[in-house]
Amino acid sequence: MMPRTGTVGAATTQAASVLIVDDNPNNLRVLSGMLEQAGYRVRPALSGTTALRSMQAALPDIVLLDIRMPEMDGYEVCRRMKADPVTAAIPVIFISALHEADDKVTAFQIGGVDYIVKPFQIEEVLARVHMHLELCRARRALQEAYTGMERQVQERTTELMKAKEERLEALEVARGTLVQVIEALVIALEKRDPYTAGHQKRVSVLSTAIGRELDLPQSTLEAIHLGALVHDVGMIYVPAEILNRPGRLNDMEMAIIRSHAQVGYEIIEGVRFPWPVKEMILQHHERLDGSGYPEGLRGDAIIREARIVAAADVVEAMASHRPYRPALGIEAALEELERHSGTLYDPQVVQAVTRLFREKHFNWDAPET
Numbered sequence: 001m002m003p004r005t006g007t008v009g010a011a012t013t014q015a016a017s018v019l020i021v022d023d024n025p026n027n028l029r030v031l032s033g034m035l036e037q038a039g040y041r042v043r044p045a046l047s048g049t050t051a052l053r054s055m056q057a058a059l060p061d062i063v064l065l066d067i068r069m070p071e072m073d074g075y076e077v078c079r080r081m082k083a084d085p086v087t088a089a090i091p092v093i094f095i096s097a098l099h100e101a102d103d104k105v106t107a108f109q110i111g112g113v114d115y116i117v118k119p120f121q122i123e124e125v126l127a128r129v130h131m132h133l134e135l136c137r138a139r140r141a142l143q144e145a146y147t148g149m150e151r152q153v154q155e156r157t158t159e160l161m162k163a164k165e166e167r168l169e170a171l172e173v174a175r176g177t178l179v180q181v182i183e184a185l186v187i188a189l190e191k192r193d194p195y196t197a198g199h200q201k202r203v204s205v206l207s208t209a210i211g212r213e214l215d216l217p218q219s220t221l222e223a224i225h226l227g228a229l230v231h232d233v234g235m236i237y238v239p240a241e242i243l244n245r246p247g248r249l250n251d252m253e254m255a256i257i258r259s260h261a262q263v264g265y266e267i268i269e270g271v272r273f274p275w276p277v278k279e280m281i282l283q284h285h286e287r288l289d290g291s292g293y294p295e296g297l298r299g300d301a302i303i304r305e306a307r308i309v310a311a312a313d314v315v316e317a318m319a320s321h322r323p324y325r326p327a328l329g330i331e332a333a334l335e336e337l338e339r340h341s342g343t344l345y346d347p348q349v350v351q352a353v354t355r356l357f358r359e360k361h362f363n364w365d366a367p368e369t
Helices: 025-037 048-057 074-083 101-109 122-159 164-190 199-213 218-229 233-237 251-258 260-268 277-283 304-319 330-339 347-359
Strands: 017-021 041-045 062-065 092-096 114-117
Touching: 017 025, 017 048, 025 041, 025 122, 041 048, 048 074, 062 074, 062 122, 074 092, 074 101, 092 101, 092 122, 101 114, 101 251, 114 122, 199 218, 199 304, 199 347, 218 277, 218 304, 233 260, 251 260, 260 277, 277 304, 304 330, 304 347, 330 347
Parallel strands: 017 041, 017 062, 062 092, 092 114
Antiparallel strands: none
16 A cells, blocks of 8 residues: 555645546546646546545545446445545535435435535536635634643643633634634635525624623623524535525435535534533424424423524524525514423523513624623
8 A cells, every 4th residue: 555645635735635536537637627727636536446546645635436337336435435544534525317206315424525416517626626625724722722722721721720810811822813714614614505695694693692691601602602693603514505495395305405414513522612512403303392304302401502502593594585586685584483481492591582682782794892
């Protein structure tokens, strides 16, 4: 076996490396030419076996993978990549002529991050490749920021045991870096879906205001602010055509949508936060009576921060325009919360939300104080 060189997403000072896997030489030639013209370094592979061997020599930053190939199909290539810790984090975009819902569900279930149906438009391919590379870089920067924060605090603690103020200052600087990386991750996510641009920020602003209305400590408010900012990060795995469809979704498409809480948890799982960010992502669609998802949690099994984000998420979603319906307005959203207070939503949180809008004239577009 040849030595493996490079790391996933390592292309920071040079063009990103794209591995294209397709048994059709013409498809390889067309895609390679277009991506090279866009500035990427392209490595073509005519089979799954060749692709896996190529990854052993040097890891690509992203893989464009056909499904229907002889000997080893694209699904098996992806499964083997995800089973290997060295290649598991490489994003895989399926580009296939298969267009049935079952094909897409399988692709996402085995670890694909996106699915483009042939014949494709090169503008779409370039946009998806760029977006997923940015997401990988943001995740890596997020992990590096927190690792750097821990290292910096440890060094300060060892060297300056008596200088508590300096240690705390170093911690705050590192936390500020972590927040900036999270905000960059949100921007990358919202570029993909113009219909929900600003959704996560508005949910974060409202969630923080709810926490302040409940007189929660500053550390909890900080946790709520950051958790709400990335509560929908798992939507990055949902195909854009499902997100933007004006019609009713079928059961399989709804299952993909509902997977975003679990997927978001898995995206952030490897990053150690000083706040319950992962739990907020996982639980923001849980409901008090156990009717939510993904785990059907009840009552106090749902952390308070997630109950706050859940209410804010409902208000923002109902008050905003979506491809499948016009905006319903704030009052309709408040009535929804009140109607299900104590069954779906935390009563204290519902009361805080209604006070904010009806008595204090809350505006989530106003600067935070």
